Amino acid sequence: MNNIVWTIASSDSSAGAGIQADLHTIKALGADGCSVISAVTAQNSVAVDLVESVSDKMLIAQLDALASDMPAKIIKIGLIASIEHVKIIAEKLADYKANWDVAPFVIYDPVAVASTGDEMSEDGINEIIKTQLLPVVDLLTPNAKEVFTLSGHMLISGESLKGATEKLIEMGCKSVLIKGGHLPFLEDQCIDYYYDGEREIALTSPRLENVHSHGTGCTLASAIAATMAQNYFIEDALVIAKAYLNQGLKASKQLGKGEGSIAHLGWPNNNRDFPEVVLPESKVGYELDLQGTLEAGPGFVSCDTLKLGLYPVLDTVEWLEKVLKSGVKTLQLRIKDKQPEQVEQQIIDAIALGKKYDARMFINDYWQLAIKHQAYGVHLGQEDMDVADLGLIADAGLRLGLSTHGYYEILRAKQLKPSYIALGHIFETQTKDMPSDPQGLERLGKYAALLSDTPTVAIGGINLQRAPEVYKTGVGSIAVVTAITLADDYQSVIDEFNQIIK
Numbered sequence: 087m088n089n090i091v092w093t094i095a096s097s098d099s100s101a102g103a104g105i106q107a108d109l110h111t112i113k114a115l116g117a118d119g120c121s122v123i124s125a126v127t128a129q130n131s132v133a134v135d136l137v138e139s140v141s142d143k144m145l146i147a148q149l150d151a152l153a154s155d156m157p158a159k160i161i162k163i164g165l166i167a168s169i170e171h172v173k174i175i176a177e178k179l180a181d182y183k184a185n186w187d188v189a190p191f192v193i194y195d196p197v198a199v200a201s202t203g204d205e206m207s208e209d210g211i212n213e214i215i216k217t218q219l220l221p222v223v224d225l226l227t228p229n230a231k232e233v234f235t236l237s238g239h240m241l242i243s244g245e246s247l248k249g250a251t252e253k254l255i256e257m258g259c260k261s262v263l264i265k266g267g268h269l270p271f272l273e274d275q276c277i278d279y280y281y282d283g284e285r286e287i288a289l290t291s292p293r294l295e296n297v298h299s300h301g302t303g304c305t306l307a308s309a310i311a312a313t314m315a316q317n318y319f320i321e322d323a324l325v326i327a328k329a330y331l332n333q334g335l336k337a338s339k340q341l342g343k344g345e346g347s348i349a350h351l352g353w354p355n356n357n358r359d360f361p362e363v364v365l366p367e368s369k370v371g372y373e374l375d376l377q378g379t380l381e382a383g384p385g386f387v388s389c390d391t392l393k394l395g396l397y398p399v400l401d402t403v404e405w406l407e408k409v410l411k412s413g414v415k416t417l418q419l420r421i422k423d424k425q426p427e428q429v430e431q432q433i434i435d436a437i438a439l440g441k442k443y444d445a446r447m448f449i450n451d452y453w454q455l456a457i458k459h460q461a462y463g464v465h466l467g468q469e470d471m472d473v474a475d476l477g478l479i480a481d482a483g484l485r486l487g488l489s490t491h492g493y494y495e496i497l498r499a500k501q502l503k504p505s506y507i508a509l510g511h512i513f514e515t516q517t518k519d520m521p522s523d524p525q526g527l528e529r530l531g532k533y534a535a536l537l538s539d540t541p542t543v544a545i546g547g548i549n550l551q552r553a554p555e556v557y558k559t560g561v562g563s564i565a566v567v568t569a570i571t572l573a574d575d576y577q578s579v580i581d582e583f584n585q586i587i588k
């Protein structure tokens with residue numbers, strides 16, 4: 087599989103930033119890095135003494151050598167010190183995007199000024215960056231100062247972030263992540279704000295004190311690149327990159343007399359390093375003027391166990407009764423695409439059966455009917471979460487299960503304190519058209535580790551053969567449809583699942 091990330095940037099002799107930080111990050115996060123060096127800088131922890139661009143011929147030769155043999159999935163650009171280099175790179179990127187079998191995704195971290203305060207690029211370069219480079223950039227990752235340099239927008243309040251990103255998108259880049267290292271509001275928080283013209287994402291972590299931060303910008307952009315190269319969606323890459331940064335900042339160290347550099351550890355797995363997804367109805371959400379109604383609230387009634395066991399998801403009351411008679415204790419009525427009046431009787435019957443067998447009966451989608459008839463719980467998907475009245479579900483004392491498909495959705499769901507979080511789809515499934523690729527066991531294990539204090543349910547393409555390795559990842563429950571409905575002998579299948587999920 088091609089996980090190649092190119093970094094087109096400059097060498098930092100102190101190795102805390104630039105090409106050196108990029109390659110450390112790309113390797114630590116499991117992607118394959120290649121480098122194109124635009125300039126060599128002589129710097130240490132207190133000053134940048136000299137910046138010298140390589141010849142145009144050398145820049146082009148590096149780009150051509152890689153393009154002919156090791157094309158990139160993701161290209162990350164950092165410090166470019168010469169106007170001519172910006173022009174060459176912009177032209178090459180346009181060519182790659184037009185002619186490669188798969189167009190590379192381009193991330194540009196506009197290194198305007200070194201953390202030591204020294205200017206590092208040729209005068210007049212910003213005009214060429216604005217007119218020639220930004221139009222081929224998919225994700226721009228400026229800090230507040232770089233936002234001002236490129237757009238003229240001062241980030242004076244949370245509300246000003248959206249306007250600045252809109253301006254940058256008008257200038258040609260497809261999306262913007264404003265890095266919150268130096269924002270002059272909510273100063274105890276480090277907020278990263280993403281906007282692509284449609285979707286806003288804000289991630290926040292407490293600001294870390296007494297850490298060494300040289301190389302954080304390069305590292306964040308490279309971490310996004312490395313994660314996206316492994317087919318994570320951008321929202322998940324933003325989460326991993328911020329967690330990688332927090333983890334590295336906590337272990338940062340000083341080597342010289344001045345500012346030390348971020349450390350490069352492996353894939354982040356510690357809950358404490360992960361950011362919070364900012365919900366619209368929260369202090370930070372109000373400050374940023376985020377659209378939407380999600381708020382954390384007090385959370386949902388617990389299922390009283392982290393291990394919900396085998397969880398059949400079924401579309402008739404007859405099936406529910408059959409599996410209840412076989413001893414199943416967690417199950418769901420999932421009827422798709424019917425009017426509420428067409429399903430109300432089945433929902434009433436399902437709820438009554440759940441009570442009769444003292445089982446956890448969840449109702450999929452039809453949350454108003456679930457409240458009306460006092461179900462044990464409701465299961466909602468990502469789209470439903472934004473439109474359902476979660477407050478009403480909580481007030482009515484129903485449990486809530488939420489579907490998720492990656493890091494970002496998991497963190498967002500976690501904030502709502504649901505009764506369980508479903509993780510899917512793990513394998514190919516014939517039961518439902520899924521818009522994304524299966525997660526696989528490796529990711530499932532990472533998600534389960536992050537959710538050790540929340541009940542988890544794995545779903546999608548799980549059968550008896552796969553169940554042992556699924557359960558080994560640490561999930562508390564396995565949800566299945568066809569493993570039961572297409573079984574020759576569903577009762578013995580249930581017994582065998584129960585042997586595996588103990």
Ligand SMILES: Cc1ncc(COP(=O)(O)OP(=O)(O)O)c(N)n1
Nearest residue numbers: 450465466467468489508543545565
């Ligand atoms: C246990 C469990 N997990 C996931 C789903 C999928 O729910 P959703 O995303 O709402 O999709 P539909 O099932 O409504 O198609 C589920 N039902 N149960």
Ligand SMILES: Cc1ncsc1CCOP(=O)(O)O
Nearest residue numbers: 511515517546547566567568
């Ligand atoms: C409802 C649903 N949500 C994600 S995968 C899935 C279907 C799971 O069915 P199966 O167990 O037959 O793959």
Ligand SMILES: [Mg+2]
Nearest residue numbers: 450451466467
């Ligand atoms: Mg649903």
